[in-house]
Amino acid sequence: MSTLRYCPALFLSATSSGQGKTTLAAALARYHNRAGRRVRVFKIGPDFLDPMILARASGAEVEPLDLWMVGEPACRRLLYEAAAEADLILVEGAMGLFDGTPSGADLAERFGLPAAVLIDARGMGQTFGALALGLAQYRPGLRLAGVIANRVGSERHAEMIGEGIPSEVPFLGALPRLDEAALPSRHLGLVQAAEIADLEQRLDAAAERLAGTALAELPPRVAFREPGLASAPTIKPVPRLDGLQIAVARDAAFSFLYAANLRLLRSLGAKLSLFSPLRDSLVEADAIYLPGGYPELHLETLAANRAMLASLGTHVDAGKPLYAECGGMLYLLETLTDKDGRSGQLAGLLPGHGRLQPRLAGLGMQSMATSAGELRGHSFHHSTMETPLTPSTYGIRQRDGGRGEPVYRHGSLTASYLHLYFPSAPEAAAALFIAEQRR
Structure with a gap:
């Protein structure tokens, strides 16, 4: 019989690319790392640049998770092994929550990861609630941790957004524009971590903005099942x-x-x-x-x-x-x-x-x-x-x-x-x- 390991875990996604997922994932990793917790971060899909930032934020290597490229058995093994050593597991998605085949939502549902969805709230008021409700109801089997309003312009703006969110959709809070923590980018994505001279200050600034928010609390524990023999790595000495x-x-x-x-x-x-x-x-x-x-x-x-x-x-x-x-x-x-x-x-x-x-x-x-x-x-x-x-x-x-x-x-x-x-x-x-x- 396979055994279970339990660890708080959260899947961070968004409605599309460019919403600020990596900044938030890095902020969460740095916040909990500064609190003395061992944080393991994974990145959905093929990516080299985001993991460089996330590794600096968490203090640990960041590996890819992808049901097609890495394979479900190997993904299950990576999460199970991380649960043995971590106080928190964070998984950053790619593109939008339901984009791609397989999508981030597919992976989150497969492993029971609660999904927190980041929504860029610029230029939006109560309509934010309609979008949040659609995300919550689109796939009933997905475990939704809640939605996050990003790049909110003012306290009044945050109030307008909160007023429009249905009671059945958990609201994890509103985040202001984090200009001091913004991560620079170029044609292939984010600038490499080693090239950002003030990266540590940016990460600390982003982490400090989470203090006192619902995101600063540890997410629910997730049960990670021990991989069976069929999912053991196939590496043999050559x-x-x-x-x-x-x-x-x-x-x-x-x-x-x-x-x-x-x-x-x-x-x-x-x-x-x-x-x-x-x-x-x-x-x-x-x-x-x-x-x-x-x-x-x-x-x-x-x-x-x-x-x-x-x-x-x-x-x-x-x-x-x-x-x-x-x-x-x-x-x-x-x-x-x-x-x-x-x-x-x-x-x-x-x-x-x-x-x-x-x-x-x-x-x-x-x-x-x-x-x-x-x-x-x-x-x-x-x-x-x-x-x-x-x-x-x-x-x-x-x-x-x-x-x-x-x-x-x-x-x-x-x-x-x-x-x-x-x-x-x-x-x-x-x-x-x-x-x-x-x-």
């Missing part, structure tokens, strides 16, 4: 990765990386080392992992580091595997042009040219089918690329099964716009870093 040295790019230009990916590679026997394409002049390893990030923001520095570019060329010329995702792939092209029209000559290991676009060029959950299994992940980029290469395969769109991002294999190099979640198919992930003659 002898051919034992002792394999994998160098992973990690700096301000290349930081879009799931911690679970690195844990998986280590569990399969690989030895990992970190290097910086911005600062280092040499990289030596059996395989290289270039994750996504913001190479376009560091174009001049990356282009000027010819020693690192030559080192990557030496690695590929020796037939050693190099796996690159999104920004990592752009770094391997001949040239990359930023949004202001400035270009830089880069590695030239992948023939072609990349260019930043003013609008989103790719978005969505996708998988990559391989002979060793189906790796799941997502695409999200503002750039396009031109290359004479013929793709070796294509990603598969989750929403309709159609053709997704092209995947290129050029010598020992594998590159795509896809950001892959390695635990979704461990054997397939391992194969990305194994030289052809060793497979």
Whole structure:
């Protein structure tokens, strides 16, 4: 018989993107962390930037939860393990409460998480209540903790909103505009946590605004069930990765990386080392992992580091595997042009040219089918690329099964716009870093 673990938990969602979910989730995490509580935060769906902020706010690593990419069994295991060590579990949603298939509401209902829904109240009075009632009644099986009015302009504005909320809808309070706690953003989302010099002050300011509100109270306890044997991780030792040295790019230009990916590679026997394409002049390893990030923001520095570019060329010329995702792939092209029209000559290991676009060029959950299994992940980029290469395969769109991002294999190099979640198919992930003659 499976056992239960109990922990206060709250799912934070909104009516759409851009409502202030991450600011509120970070404020709650920092508020309870300052009160001496151990806080674990999770983020719905594929995301690299929000978790950086949430990790700073909570003092603990933030992992993704997603019924499709991560899978229900693994999500259940992550929540069960967190309940053993935390005094509070917070889960931040993505987009709107019911958006996507599966949606945040699907996950909250599956695991019995009470949902608090943030509504931007600017320009709204009693109509706020009608919207709140619709959210409460749209899915009867969803456990609604209540609604929160955000960016309220004054005490009178808050009173107007409160007057229009039906008695059957729990009202968790009104929050003013938190200009001093606002989190800056750019074309791919929030600015990286390490780049916000006064992030700690912003987090503290946001936390202080919660004092005395209903949100400052611990939410109800949730029962998290022990995963059964069927949901145990499928990771098995893979002898051919034992002792394999994998160098992973990690700096301000290349930081879009799931911690679970690195844990998986280590569990399969690989030895990992970190290097910086911005600062280092040499990289030596059996395989290289270039994750996504913001190479376009560091174009001049990356282009000027010819020693690192030559080192990557030496690695590929020796037939050693190099796996690159999104920004990592752009770094391997001949040239990359930023949004202001400035270009830089880069590695030239992948023939072609990349260019930043003013609008989103790719978005969505996708998988990559391989002979060793189906790796799941997502695409999200503002750039396009031109290359004479013929793709070796294509990603598969989750929403309709159609053709997704092209995947290129050029010598020992594998590159795509896809950001892959390695635990979704461990054997397939391992194969990305194994030289052809060793497979």
